[in-house]
Structures are given as C-alpha cells and as structure tokens.
Amino acid sequence: MRRHTVRGRSRSAPPGTPIAHRSVAFRGENRPEKKHKWHFAFLVGLERKQKWAYAFFVHPEKFADNPTGFLVPIAGTDQRWGAWSHVAFVPDPLPSETPELSAATFNVVANARAALAALDASARQLPNPALLRQPTLRQEAQSTSALEGTYAPLEEVLGVDADERPADAAMREVFNYVIAAEHAFDWIEDGRPLTIGMLESMQGILVDGTSADTRQAGRIRTSQVVIGSHRGAQVRDARFIPPPPGIDFEGRVRDCIDWVMQPNDAIDPLVRAGMAHYQFETLHPFNDGNGRIGRLLIVLQLHLSGVLSEPTLTVSPWFEARRAEYYDRLLAVSTNGDWDGWIRFFATGVGAAANATGRQLTDLIRMQHELKARVRTAGLRAENAVRLVDYALAQPIFTVRNVSQHLAVTMPRARTLVSQLVDADVLRQYDDSTYGRRFSAPDILAILLR
Ligand SMILES: Nc1ncnc2c1ncn2[C@@H]1O[C@H](COP(=O)(O)OP(=O)(O)OP(=O)(O)O)[C@@H](O)[C@H]1O
Known part of the structure; x- marks a missing residue:
C-alpha cells in the first residue's frame, strides 16, 4: 500500500508522555542504545498538543475513548515540508483473554474453523502434501504483492523457474515472497520459535534487491512511518500513524511475538x-513489507497452533478484493476498540480463503488422478512418467532441463518423457522462452488460474 517513511530527521517524544491517555508499562528487553539515540530528544508542550487536536487528518479525538492504546506526540523535520508535529498511536499489549465478541462473530469464527478443518482433512489425505505447497504459495505471493501495489500476472508467477532469479523487478519482488515464506515454513517445521530475528531475516529477504532494500532492510525500523499517505505528502495527510521507533516500540514488537x-x-x-x-x-x-509479513504470519500461526497441518492457505486474494474495508477494520480497533468488527471481518476472510483453497485442492487432486489415468491408458509404464505428472502439479510450467534436474534423469530421457506425455494429452508446449521451450499441464494450469 502507499505507506512511506517520513524522511529527514525524526524526533519522537519519550514513551512516558502520552497526549491524552494512560501510559503502558514497558515490558521487554532493550536493544543497544546507539540505534535509537535521536529518538528521545524532544518533549512537547501543552500548547502544541492542543493545536494538534484540530490541525491533523488523524484526529486525536477519534481515538479519545479507545481502550486498546494511547497517543503520543511525535515531531521531526521533513526535507520538503520542514518541521512537522503530530500524534502516533501506541497499542496496548494484547490481552490474555478473548476481547468482547458478539454471538454473530462467534458464529462466523465457528464456521471458519469448520472450513479450516475441512481443508486440513483434504490436505492430510494427500500422499505428498508438500507437492501443492509451491502453486498455493505462488498464488499467495502474487496476490499479497498485488495488495502492496506490485503486480505480476499469476500465470507468469507460476512459470518462474525456482532455480533462476527473475530479471524483472516486479517478478523478483513477488518471488522474494516465495523465498521468505519457504524460509519461514522450514524454520517452523524445524521446531524453532518465531523470533524478532527470524522476522527481520524474512523482511530482509522480502525486500532484497527492491527499492525498499535500504540500510534498514532486515531490521526493526528506526524511523517513523505513516500509513495511508502518498510519497511526498505531509505527515498530516496520514490516515494512521504507528508508534514511534525506539526501545519502547521494540519491546512492544517483542511482546507481540511472545504473545x-x-x-x-x-x-x-x-x-x-x-x-x-x-x-x-x-x-x-x-x-x-509489514502487510505481506503480517499476512504470512496468519498462516504460520494457524500451522503452529495445529489448525493447519500444511501451511497451504492463500489468504490474500480475499483481503485484496476488500482492501478498503480491511484497512478500515484495522483502524477501527485503534480508534474505537472495535475488536468485534475486525475479528468478524478477519474470520469471514480466513473462512472464505479456506473454502477456496479447499475447493482448489480437491480439484487438483482429482486432476492429478485423471492425468495419471491418461498416462496408464497411453501404455506408459515408467515410474518417471507418473512422477512427471506430480512435478507438473508442483511446477505447472517448466522446461525439459527442469524435468531432467527434478527427476534426476538425463536430458534425452527427460525429452522423451515430456514428448510421451504430450502425446498422451497430459502436457502441451507452452511457449519458447529465453531458457528454452516450456511445457505445461493445461488442465492443472486452468484450475490454478480460474
Ligand atoms: N489503519 C491501519 N492500522 C494498522 N494497520 C494498517 C492500517 N491500514 C493498513 N494497515 C496494514 O498496513 C499494511 C501495509 O503496510 P506496508 O506497506 O508496510 O506493507 P507491504 O507488505 O509493503 O504492503 P501491503 O500490505 O499493502 O502488501 C496493510 O496491508 C495493512 O495490513
């Protein structure tokens, strides 16, 4: 989304000076002081605070009765607009009990849990569930990046050779997500806990080689950011301003991961x-990359809590289709403490995503059986012919070289296998790319692209 880092020297008031509300005790370890030395230099007087209440787009009074956090003054200097001052929202630590939810919301949560259970049951039936991880992951990569404003057609994303680094900038950014998510899945499956360091390294991978690959890449931020404002706009145009950087902020991030x-x-x-x-x-x-990493965390959490045994759930298409409401619902928790509205929206989305992923999974499994039947009907007895069907499921667009590498057979053997499956109406030539002639299983591609 259009979110930008406030350029220039930024100063924020210390955590002990909330504008209107209570402060929250800081819990969590401190990090080395040198990273934050310029964040704690500025104390703001009452006069300035009163002016803020009228002057800014993020109206402090909107947050007035909010039970989920408090406002703090921030100020700095922007190269273009000069000195600015505003307020940022600092969320309280998450509670250890369920927030107040309506019966309607509990109902939506129950339905979503049922959809997740059905998806998990289908995934558990697969002899090799990891096979479907790549296509679902690439779908998620494509739509989560589209939410961020980086668009690459899904068909092209599905066609990227995992061993090649895409030359196109948008594609590289999309593919960075695939690598970061694989890294995260491996991490969790090795039984390691989520940590700030792990999230930092995921963010570093995500922005690698993109315009966001700055000195702050792969690190918790040390500058103020604002949400909902275009690049070059003034801070007061922001819709929402997250907490200022510093030790208190890092403690809250750590608390969130611990929670x-x-x-x-x-x-x-x-x-x-x-x-x-x-x-x-x-x-x-x-x-x-907060949106993309945050949406990946949804799947990781469902995997960690045992709700999903396979982290194959594509949540972003649903959120992408409802981007404005997604942002509004998040904002409403900060302004009004509206957990009920957010959780209902969130659970509706995850439930719909589970149903959609489940339908796709069932169709892919059905097609996998059908294509294997075509292989047998064509009289192809070689084990590798069947393995090639599985490969086409995991990587729906590929070259003969890919087949040779993934099935560990010679190039001539790979060529023969591909041509046999073309004759059996399982594969079709896709195109002639710079990396050689590419093939696809059109029936599988059609399910993934619909
Ligand atoms: N009012 C808000 N309060 C909290 N979070 C918000 C609010 N509005 C939007 N967001 C979150 O901020 C994310 C955008 O942050 P950022 O630009 O760092 O992430 P991104 O991954 O680069 O982009 P995107 O999330 O758009 O894909 C949104 O996806 C949404 O999750």
Missing part, C-alpha cells in the same frame, strides 16, 4: 491469529 508463541487455550486460535495480525500491523515493525 503469539505463548500457549493460550483461553482464546480460539483463529481469534488469536486475528488479534496478532491487528497488533503486528498497528505496530508496523518494518519500513516496508
């Missing part, structure tokens, strides 16, 4: 994922 990792049977795992997503986005730990 995710702490077992808590008192809150439904889906509700927990929604609460953590709000907190992560509101803290906005990084200069860029």
Whole structure:
C-alpha cells in the first residue's frame, strides 16, 4: 500500500508522555542504545498538543475513548515540508483473554474453523502434501504483492523457474515472497520459535534487491512511518500513524511475538491469529513489507497452533478484493476498540480463503488422478512418467532441463518423457522462452488460474 517513511530527521517524544491517555508499562528487553539515540530528544508542550487536536487528518479525538492504546506526540523535520508535529498511536499489549465478541462473530469464527478443518482433512489425505505447497504459495505471493501495489500476472508467477532469479523487478519482488515464506515454513517445521530475528531475516529477504532494500532492510525500523499517505505528502495527510521507533516500540514488537508463541487455550486460535495480525500491523515493525509479513504470519500461526497441518492457505486474494474495508477494520480497533468488527471481518476472510483453497485442492487432486489415468491408458509404464505428472502439479510450467534436474534423469530421457506425455494429452508446449521451450499441464494450469 502507499505507506512511506517520513524522511529527514525524526524526533519522537519519550514513551512516558502520552497526549491524552494512560501510559503502558514497558515490558521487554532493550536493544543497544546507539540505534535509537535521536529518538528521545524532544518533549512537547501543552500548547502544541492542543493545536494538534484540530490541525491533523488523524484526529486525536477519534481515538479519545479507545481502550486498546494511547497517543503520543511525535515531531521531526521533513526535507520538503520542514518541521512537522503530530500524534502516533501506541497499542496496548494484547490481552490474555478473548476481547468482547458478539454471538454473530462467534458464529462466523465457528464456521471458519469448520472450513479450516475441512481443508486440513483434504490436505492430510494427500500422499505428498508438500507437492501443492509451491502453486498455493505462488498464488499467495502474487496476490499479497498485488495488495502492496506490485503486480505480476499469476500465470507468469507460476512459470518462474525456482532455480533462476527473475530479471524483472516486479517478478523478483513477488518471488522474494516465495523465498521468505519457504524460509519461514522450514524454520517452523524445524521446531524453532518465531523470533524478532527470524522476522527481520524474512523482511530482509522480502525486500532484497527492491527499492525498499535500504540500510534498514532486515531490521526493526528506526524511523517513523505513516500509513495511508502518498510519497511526498505531509505527515498530516496520514490516515494512521504507528508508534514511534525506539526501545519502547521494540519491546512492544517483542511482546507481540511472545504473545503469539505463548500457549493460550483461553482464546480460539483463529481469534488469536486475528488479534496478532491487528497488533503486528498497528505496530508496523518494518519500513516496508509489514502487510505481506503480517499476512504470512496468519498462516504460520494457524500451522503452529495445529489448525493447519500444511501451511497451504492463500489468504490474500480475499483481503485484496476488500482492501478498503480491511484497512478500515484495522483502524477501527485503534480508534474505537472495535475488536468485534475486525475479528468478524478477519474470520469471514480466513473462512472464505479456506473454502477456496479447499475447493482448489480437491480439484487438483482429482486432476492429478485423471492425468495419471491418461498416462496408464497411453501404455506408459515408467515410474518417471507418473512422477512427471506430480512435478507438473508442483511446477505447472517448466522446461525439459527442469524435468531432467527434478527427476534426476538425463536430458534425452527427460525429452522423451515430456514428448510421451504430450502425446498422451497430459502436457502441451507452452511457449519458447529465453531458457528454452516450456511445457505445461493445461488442465492443472486452468484450475490454478480460474
Ligand atoms: N489503519 C491501519 N492500522 C494498522 N494497520 C494498517 C492500517 N491500514 C493498513 N494497515 C496494514 O498496513 C499494511 C501495509 O503496510 P506496508 O506497506 O508496510 O506493507 P507491504 O507488505 O509493503 O504492503 P501491503 O500490505 O499493502 O502488501 C496493510 O496491508 C495493512 O495490513
């Protein structure tokens, strides 16, 4: 989304000077002082605070009765607009109990849990569930990046050779997501906990080689960011201003990750994922990529809590289609403490995503059986012919060289296998790319692209 780092020297008031509300005790370890030395230099007088109440787009009075956080003054100097001053929202640590939710919301949560359980049951039936990880991951990469404003057609994303680094900038950014997510899945499957360091390294991978690959890449941010304002706009045009950087902020990010990792049977795992997503986005730990990492965290959390045994859930298409409401619902938790509206929206989205992913999974499995039947009908007995069908499922567009590498057969053997499957109406030539002639399984591609 259009979110920008406030350029120039930024100063923020210390955590002990909330504008209107209570302060929250700081919990969490401190990081080395040198990173933050310029953040704590400025104390703001009452006069200036009163002026803010009338002058800015983020109206402090909107947050007046909010039970989920408090406002702090921030100020700095922008190269273009000069000195600015404003208020930022600091969310309280997440509660250890379920926020007040309506019966309607609990109902939506229950339906979404049922959809997730059905998806998980289908995934568990697969002899090799990891096979479908790549196509679903690439779909998620494409739509989560589209939400961010980086667009690459899904068909091209599905066609990227995992061993090649895409030359196109948008494609590289989309593919960075695939690498970051794979890294995260491996991390969790190795039984390692989510940590700030792990999230920092994911963010570093995500922005690698993109315009956001600055000195702050792969690190919790040390500058102020604002949400909902275009590049070059004044700070007061922002819709929402996350907390200022510094030790208190880093402690809150750490608390958020600890909260995710702490077992808590008192809150439904889906509700927990929604609460953590709000907190992560509101803290906005990084200069860029918060939305993408936050949406990946949803799937990781559902995987960690055992709701999904395979992290194959594409959540972003649903959120992308409802971007304005997505942002409004997040904002409403900060302005009005509207957990109920956010959790209902979130659970509706995850439930719909689970249904859509489940339908796709069922169709892909059905097609996998059908294509294997075509292979047998064509009299192809070689084990590798069947393995090639599985490969086409995981990587729906590929070259003969890819087949040779992935099935560990010679190039001539790979060529023969591909041509046999073309004759059996399983594969078709896709195009002639710079890397050689590409093939696809059109029936699989059609399911993934619909
Ligand atoms: N009012 C708000 N309060 C908290 N979070 C918000 C608000 N509005 C938007 N967001 C979150 O901020 C994200 C954008 O942050 P950022 O630009 O750092 O992430 P990104 O991954 O680069 O982009 P995107 O999320 O658009 O893909 C949104 O996706 C949404 O999750």
